[in-house]
Every structure is written in structure tokens, then in C-alpha cells.
Amino acid sequence: MTPQVRKIADIDRLIHEPGRLMIVALLSAVAQADFLYLQHETGMNKGTLSSHISRLEESGYVGVLKTYRGKVPQTLLSLTATGRKAFEQYRRKLKEAL
Amino acid sequence: MDQVGKLLVRPRSYYNVDGVGELGIGFMLFGFALLQWLQVRAPEGAIWHRMDTFCVYVGLMCLAIHYGSKAIKKHITWPRTGFVEYRLSQRWAGAMIAAPIGALVAVGLSLAFQRRGDLTAPGALLGLGFVAAYAYGFARAVRWKWMVAGAMALGSLAIAFLPAKLIAAVANDSWVSHRLRAEIVGAWLLSMTFFGAILFVSGGISFWLYLRHTQVPAEEGQ
Numbered sequence: 263m264t265p266q267v268r269k270i271a272d273i274d275r276l277i278h279e280p281g282r283l284m285i286v287a288l289l290s291a292v293a294q295a296d297f298l299y300l301q302h303e304t305g306m307n308k309g310t311l312s313s314h315i316s317r318l319e320e321s322g323y324v325g326v327l328k329t330y331r332g333k334v335p336q337t338l339l340s341l342t343a344t345g346r347k348a349f350e351q352y353r354r355k356l357k358e359a360l
Numbered sequence: 361m362d363q364v365g366k367l368l369v370r371p372r373s374y375y376n377v378d379g380v381g382e383l384g385i386g387f388m389l390f391g392f393a394l395l396q397w398l399q400v401r402a403p404e405g406a407i408w409h410r411m412d413t414f415c416v417y418v419g420l421m422c423l424a425i426h427y428g429s430k431a432i433k434k435h436i437t438w439p440r441t442g443f444v445e446y447r448l449s450q451r452w453a454g455a456m457i458a459a460p461i462g463a464l465v466a467v468g469l470s471l472a473f474q475r476r477g478d479l480t481a482p483g484a485l486l487g488l489g490f491v492a493a494y495a496y497g498f499a500r501a502v503r504w505k506w507m508v509a510g511a512m513a514l515g516s517l518a519i520a521f522l523p524a525k526l527i528a529a530v531a532n533d534s535w536v537s538h539r540l541r542a543e544i545v546g547a548w549l550l551s552m553t554f555f556g557a558i559l560f561v562s563g564g565i566s567f568w569l570y571l572r573h574t575q576v577p578a579e580e581g582q
Contacts, residue, residue: 283364284367287364287368288367288371290368291367291368291369291371291372292444292446292447293445294444295371295442295444295445296438296442296443296444297442298441298442298443299441299442299443299444300442301442302441303370303442331438331439331443334439336443338443353364
């Protein structure tokens with residue numbers, strides 16, 4: 263395998279999936295955002311968004327905090343230090359590969 | 361800009377998705393215009409010429425903008441399209457950019473004041489600088505706001521090239537004109553009112569469009 267091809271193979275597949283890439287990119291630009299904001303910005307339905315967030319949470323990229331805004335339940339999401347580092351690496355590797 | 365890069369700037373433009381950013385700046389400019397007008401109209405020794413009044417006035421204006429924006433976000437924007445908390449660096453970025461620009465403007469104005477030269481070019485440049493900042497901060501995200509930026513540019517040029525006598529008439533025979541050139545006071549007052557009005561209208565339209573095109577999700581929990 264040539265080094266160039268290896269660079270493509272090294273890309274973080276967890277982030278590379280378009281839905282998850284949108285989530286991670288949006289969260290990387292803020293301190294935290296709620297589920298509704300991500301749903302509004304990505305245009306995904308609740309089920310799909312939940313499933314992507316669960317994958318990212320399992321891998322330690324995204325932190326999830328269940329709270330209340332008044333009496334309304336609210337899910338706050340933020341990128342963890344691991345997630346931020348992984349996203350920066352992903353962007354760098356993608357640029358190198360392209 | 362690549363697609364990921366575009367996603368990275370979306371949260372920043374989300375702050376003005378409801379027009380609150382423009383309404384806040386418009387309110388501030390109107391507030392300064394009102395204070396200037398009161399200073400022009402008030403006789404010597406009036407409360408409006410005192411530094412402590414100025415500080416209290418600006419403080420109250422900042423509080424009104426801060427808590428007013430927060431109230432709109434809390435009761436209208438967040439329940440409709442979601443909550444975003446910005447990073448500390450992003451929250452201070454505006455102030456970090458505005459501070460040196462403000463200092464440069466102050467130095468430029470004081471130099472122009474000392475030299476008592478023609479203020480057309482500095483006035484036009486100042487207005488166009490404001491338009492450039494508006495275009496970068498707001499118009500990039502929403503296409504129709506380029507028309508607002510264009511109107512602002514034309515307006516600032518029109519104010520800069522208005523006959524000096526006409527501009528000075530705004531502040532002539534007032535106590536302020538004994539301390540400052542009447543043209544400067546007049547141009548400042550006209551500019552604040554014009555930019556405040558245009559931002560208020562643009563922000564108001566954004567707010568109306570936002571209310572029209574969004575609604576609180578039917579289900580309670582997020």
C-alpha cells in the first residue's frame with residue numbers, strides 16, 4: 263500500500279460518515295448545543311440523529327447531558343477533548359489525503 | 361471554503377438567525393443618537409453633558425441590550441430552533457476585534473478634529489468600514505442582507521458628501537458646537553440615526569421572517 267493510500271485508510275471512519283461529520287463539525291464550533299439545534303441544522307430526524315449521537319457518545323467523542331429547560335426536558339451535547347482532537351486529526355488527514 | 365468549513369461558521373451566524381444581533385446594534389446606535397441629540401438640544405450645565413450621566417446611560421443601554429436579547433433567545437429562539445452556547449473565545453472575539461478598530465477610529469477622528477480639515481474622506485471611510493464589518497458579520501450568512509449592506513454604503517457616502525453647512529445645521533447654535541465642530545456633531549448624529557434605523561428595519565424583517573417560518577416543535581422534550 264502506498265503512503266498516499268495509507269493516509270486515506272487512516273481516516274477516522276466514525277467521523278467520516280456524513281451525518282456524524284455534520285454533528286461533530288457543528289459541535290466543534292460551540293461550547294455546547296442542544297438536540298433541537300442539531301436537528302434543525304442537520305435536517306435529520308430524531309431517530310437518525312439519536313443513533314449517530316449514541317455512536318459518538320460510546321466512542322467518547324461527544325458528551326451528553328440530560329437536563330431541563332423549565333419543565334421541558336433538554337439534551338445538551340458537547341464535543342469532548344478526545345472528540346475535538348479526533349476531529350482536528352480527521353481534518354488534517356483528509357486534507358493530506360486529498 | 362470547503363463544506364466542513366461552512367459548517368464550522370454556521371453556529372456563529374445562528375446568533376442572528378432571528379435578527380436579534382442587528383436589533384441589538386440598531387438599538388445601541390439609536391441610543392447613542394438620542395444621547396447626542398439630547399446633548400445638542402440641552403443648555404450648558406444640563407445633566408446630559410456630565411460624564412457620570414454618560415456612564416449610567418451607556419450602562420443601562422448595555423444592560424437593556426444584554427437582557428433583552430437573552431429574553432428573546434430564551435422565550436422565542438431556543439424553543440423553536442435550539443439552544444447554542446458559544447465558547448468563551450468566541451464571546452470575546454467581537455470585543456477583541458472592536459477594541460483596536462475603535463481605538464483607530466478615535467485616533468483618526470481626533471487627528472481630523474485637530475487639523476480642522478475636510479472630513480468628507482474620513483467620514484466616508486468610517487461609514488464604509490462599518491458596512492464592511494456588517495457584510496462580514498451578517499450579510500455573508502443571508503443573501504438579501506447584501507442589499508442592506510449596499511443601502512448602508514450608499515447612505516454613508518451620501519452623508520459624507522452632504523454639504524457641510526447642511527450637516528452643521530443639525531448642531532448649530534448648541535452648546536456642543538462651542539466645543540466640537542458642528543459638522544462633526546451633525547455627521548455623527550445623522551450617521552448614528554441612519555445606521556440605527558437601517559439595522560432596526562433589517563433586524564425587524566429577520567425577526568418577522570423567523571417567526572413566520574419556524575414554530576415550536578409539537579413534542580415537548582428535546
